Amino acid sequence: MLVSKYSKPEFSPYDDDTLVVGDDPGPWRAPVAQRALATSVRLPGSKSLTNRELVLSALASGPSLLRAPLHSRDTALMIEALRALGTIIEEVPGDGGFGPDLRITPAELLGGTSIECGLAGTVMRFLPPVAALALGPVAFDGDESARRRPMRTTVESLRGLGVDVNDDGRGSLPFSLYGTGSVAGGELSIDASASSQFVSGLLLAAPRFTEGLTLRHTGESLPSMPHIEMTIATLAARGVVVESPEPGVWVVPSAEIRGIEVDIEPDLSNAAPFLAAAIVAGGTVSIGGWPWSTTQVGAHLETLLPLFGATATRDGDSLVIDGGDGVRGGAELPGVDIDLSLGGELAPAIVAIAALAGSPSRITGIGHLRGHETDRLAALAAEINGLGGAVAELDDGLAIEPRPLTGALWHSYEDHRMATAGAIIGLAVDGVLIDDIGTTAKTLPQFPRLWSDLVRDPDEIVTTVTTDTLLL
Numbered sequence: 001m002l003v004s005k006y007s008k009p010e011f012s013p014y015d016d017d018t019l020v021v022g023d024d025p026g027p028w029r030a031p032v033a034q035r036a037l038a039t040s041v042r043l044p045g046s047k048s049l050t051n052r053e054l055v056l057s058a059l060a061s062g063p064s065l066l067r068a069p070l071h072s073r074d075t076a077l078m079i080e081a082l083r084a085l086g087t088i089i090e091e092v093p094g095d096g097g098f099g100p101d102l103r104i105t106p107a108e109l110l111g112g113t114s115i116e117c118g119l120a121g122t123v124m125r126f127l128p129p130v131a132a133l134a135l136g137p138v139a140f141d142g143d144e145s146a147r148r149r150p151m152r153t154t155v156e157s158l159r160g161l162g163v164d165v166n167d168d169g170r171g172s173l174p175f176s177l178y179g180t181g182s183v184a185g186g187e188l189s190i191d192a193s194a195s196s197q198f199v200s201g202l203l204l205a206a207p208r209f210t211e212g213l214t215l216r217h218t219g220e221s222l223p224s225m226p227h228i229e230m231t232i233a234t235l236a237a238r239g240v241v242v243e244s245p246e247p248g249v250w251v252v253p254s255a256e257i258r259g260i261e262v263d264i265e266p267d268l269s270n271a272a273p274f275l276a277a278a279i280v281a282g283g284t285v286s287i288g289g290w291p292w293s294t295t296q297v298g299a300h301l302e303t304l305l306p307l308f309g310a311t312a313t314r315d316g317d318s319l320v321i322d323g324g325d326g327v328r329g330g331a332e333l334p335g336v337d338i339d340l341s342l343g344g345e346l347a348p349a350i351v352a353i354a355a356l357a358g359s360p361s362r363i364t365g366i367g368h369l370r371g372h373e374t375d376r377l378a379a380l381a382a383e384i385n386g387l388g389g390a391v392a393e394l395d396d397g398l399a400i401e402p403r404p405l406t407g408a409l410w411h412s413y414e415d416h417r418m419a420t421a422g423a424i425i426g427l428a429v430d431g432v433l434i435d436d437i438g439t440t441a442k443t444l445p446q447f448p449r450l451w452s453d454l455v456r457d458p459d460e461i462v463t464t465v466t467t468d469t470l471l472l
């Protein structure tokens with residue numbers, strides 16, 4: 001199998017047809033939608049759920065089984081890191097359709113190792129409090145761009161908990177800590193305004209702290225609340241009840257984390273570009289396995305996408321977005337004014353739709369996206385403007401004016417959601433060339449194939465069969 005120059009050596013996709021590109025793959029030409037869509041898509045498991053369940057399984061009192069977990073670069077990094085800390089993680093046959101299930105047997109946490117975080121926020125923010133429970137030194141580092149992501153709150157939290165941390169004072173990777181085999185816990189105040197993951201990381205490990213943890217967020221704003229709710233829900237499913245006596249305060253008891261068998265829901269944030277396609281190309285896209293109740297922030301797509309004039313309905317276990325007739329854009333597609341502080345990871349897809357709208361949009365509440373895989377506000381503005389758009393950066397978001405767009409090279413900045421945002425625009429704008437589609441392997445290695453299937457004319461398949469039949 002050929003592997004993208006951008007896919008990192010430690011990650012090998014399960015799907016042979018995912019990252020099939022040469023040594024120098026060159027840019028990927030985003031397919032243009034030639035007609036209204038009528039497609040059903042099934043997506044692999046949620047990154048956020050898979051990596052939480054992996055961490056909790058490693059901290060649990062007995063074995064766990066994750067059914068239909070995500071297999072992607074971010075989850076591969078989490079698995080390798082937990083194995084390095086002593087956890088036993090085995091692949092077992094599963095029928096999720098996107099790779100094996102995972103059986104996790106917790107073991108004594110061991111230091112004397114180093115953890116490669118790649119560009120995964122969940123690895124760099126969730127594992128330091130876990131490593132503090134190990135005995136011995138643990139070093140953390142990641143991709144070059146990971147060294148630009150905010151980590152100061154993690155380092156300061158650990159120090160606040162009495163953990164010995166060595167860093168260069170820049171508040172970023174790399175750093176190392178020296179675990180003594182236990183963390184006392186108690187009371188801690190942190191500023192989590194740069195990322196909800198600072199809170200989630202502490203809550204996940206806190207039941208193993210000797211005194212549990214009372215955590216207080218002292219910063220002005222707190223993004224991505226649904227992700228914190230997800231953390232609390234995954235703990236509850238394992239018997240740990242987290243209380244929140246007031247907004248921004250969480251009380252985690254010292255408690256046993258139970259081993260469980262759990263089905264991982266499909267990744268609803270990764271559904272965003274596929275559902276957006278129905279708005280940009282017209283027609284319908286349905287995503288199967290859509291949960292009736294979930295803590296995933298992608299659930300909000302059901303109310304967000306209709307703001308662009310689409311309709312959202314449920315059909316059995318699917319969410320269906322109907323974007324209407326024909327290829328849309330311009331006057332037919334209204335701009336939106338949305339505060340996305342709840343779900344910043346949906347912003348690149350929403351901004352991509354807005355860039356094709358016929359009236360202005362404002363997407364706010366997402367200042368913390370400057371610390372995501374890349375500075376997403378700067379990157380989205382630069383790339384859309386590079387196609388002829390008029391996007392201005394605000395302190396906490398983007399203002400988008402309608403402009404006709406033309407095809408050009410679209411830079412991904414090693415950011416999976418930048419790559420998929422370019423693909424959304426490319427459905428309506430001929431000649432959008434994504435420089436690194438392989439970066440989608442961070443959370444969805446199958447993206448290039450699923451996206452090509454999305455726009456493929458269903459008649460093509462029939463034609464192929466007919467031709468083959470004739471040749472026979």
Ligand SMILES: O=C(O)C1=C[C@@H](OP(=O)(O)O)[C@@H](O)[C@H](O)C1
Pocket residue numbers: 047048049121122194195196197200223224227344345368
């Ligand atoms: O806890 C999680 O799984 C995540 C929390 C959010 O992080 P931020 O609060 O830093 O945006 C989200 O954007 C990220 O993709 C995943």
Ligand SMILES: C=C(OP(=O)(O)O)C(=O)O
Pocket residue numbers: 119120121122344345372373417443
């Ligand atoms: C911000 C994201 O990822 P991470 O988990 O690396 O923070 C994301 O997936 O949009």
